[in-house]
Amino acid sequence: MDLSELRDLDFNNIGSASTGVKVFLLVVVAVLILIGGYFYMIKDKRDTLDQRERVETELKQEFREKHEKAANLAAYEQQLEEMEEMLEVMLRQLPSRTEMPDLLIDISQTALGTGIDNELFEPRSEVIRDFYAEQPINVRMVGTYHEFGNFVSSVASLSRVVILTMRDISLRPVEDSESRLRLEGVITTYRYLDESEIGTGSAGGGR
Numbered sequence: 001m002d003l004s005e006l007r008d009l010d011f012n013n014i015g016s017a018s019t020g021v022k023v024f025l026l027v028v029v030a031v032l033i034l035i036g037g038y039f040y041m042i043k044d045k046r047d048t049l050d051q052r053e054r055v056e057t058e059l060k061q062e063f064r065e066k067h068e069k070a071a072n073l074a075a076y077e078q079q080l081e082e083m084e085e086m087l088e089v090m091l092r093q094l095p096s097r098t099e100m101p102d103l104l105i106d107i108s109q110t111a112l113g114t115g116i117d118n119e120l121f122e123p124r125s126e127v128i129r130d131f132y133a134e135q136p137i138n139v140r141m142v143g144t145y146h147e148f149g150n151f152v153s154s155v156a157s158l159s160r161v162v163i164l165t166m167r168d169i170s171l172r173p174v175e176d177s178e179s180r181l182r183l184e185g186v187i188t189t190y191r192y193l194d195e196s197e198i199g200t201g202s203a204g205g206g207r
Contacts, residue, residue, distance in 0.1 A: 091131065091132060091192040092192060093161040094132065094160075094161055094163070094190055094191050094192045095160050095161075095162070095189075095191045095192075096191060096192065096194065097133075097191060097193075097194055097197075099160060099191070100135060100191050103158075103160055103162065103189065103191075104123055104135070104137070104189075106158055106160075107137075107155060107162070107164075107189070108121045110151060110154045110155055110158070111141060111143075111151050113154065114143070114147050114150040114151045114154055115143060115144075115147045115150075116141050116142065116143035116147050116148065116151055117141065117142040117143065118139070118140075118141055119140040119141065119142060119182075120138060120139055120140035120141075120184075121137065121138075121139055121141075122137065122138040122139075123135060123136075123137050123138075124136040124137065124138060124186075128193070128197065131192070131193055132190050132191065132192055132193060133190065133191050133192075133193055133197075134188050134189075134190055135188065135189050135190065135191065136186050136187075136188045137186065137187050137188070137189070138185075138186055139183065139184065139185065139186070139187055140182065140183070140184045141182070141183045141184075142174055142180055142181070142182050142183075143180060143181065143183070144179050144180055144181065145179075145181065148181070148183065152164070162189060163189060163190050164187050164188070164189055165187070165188045166185060166186070166187050166188075167185065167186055167188070168185045168186055169183060169184070169185035169186070169187075170182075170183070170184050170185055171183050172184075
């Protein structure tokens with residue numbers, strides 16, 4: 001086949017072309033059909049196949065994770081049961097409802113015993129939670145860093161297990177004093193709920 005034949009080819013009369021030219025044109029048409037078929041048919045299916053392979057990989061990974069969890073379910077349940085028992089023991093170490101009034105007195109007296117001045121020590125209404133009760137206390141105390149440190153240490157040494165948390169607390173120097181500070185805000189202590197109170201906690205309490 002001569003290249004000049006291709007340049008002089010009359011597409012309106014391809015039948016008159018030489019055999020070499022016809023073969024060349026058939027090959028070109030076949031290649032175009034293959035390329036077009038790939039882009040219009042095979043490529044979309046290939047993309048779909050790739051997507052489904054990714055989904056298959058993700059599902060296999062999810063299956064393995066769930067299989068491992070299912071295999072360890074008994075151990076997890078045992079650990080949960082042990083943790084619930086430990087929580088129950090810890091809660092039972094907190095003061096009871098009948099002990100709370102004496103506990104509040106002990107906390108106030110402990111502050112006085114460490115040299116702190118209680119300008120305000122005002123228990124507020126309890127807040128009942130699912131399995132414990134919060135007892136917020138409005139406080140305004142005056143003392144030194146050392147006295148406040150002794151107060152916290154002494155509270156931790158009480159015969160009952162006492163947990164104190166503080167929020168909205170401010171600590172400022174007292175006027176006309178080089179070492180004394182005024183602590184003001186809300187401290188909260190906790191008690192466990194009696195069996196008669198459990199289950200009614202969400203409906204009780206207040207601030």
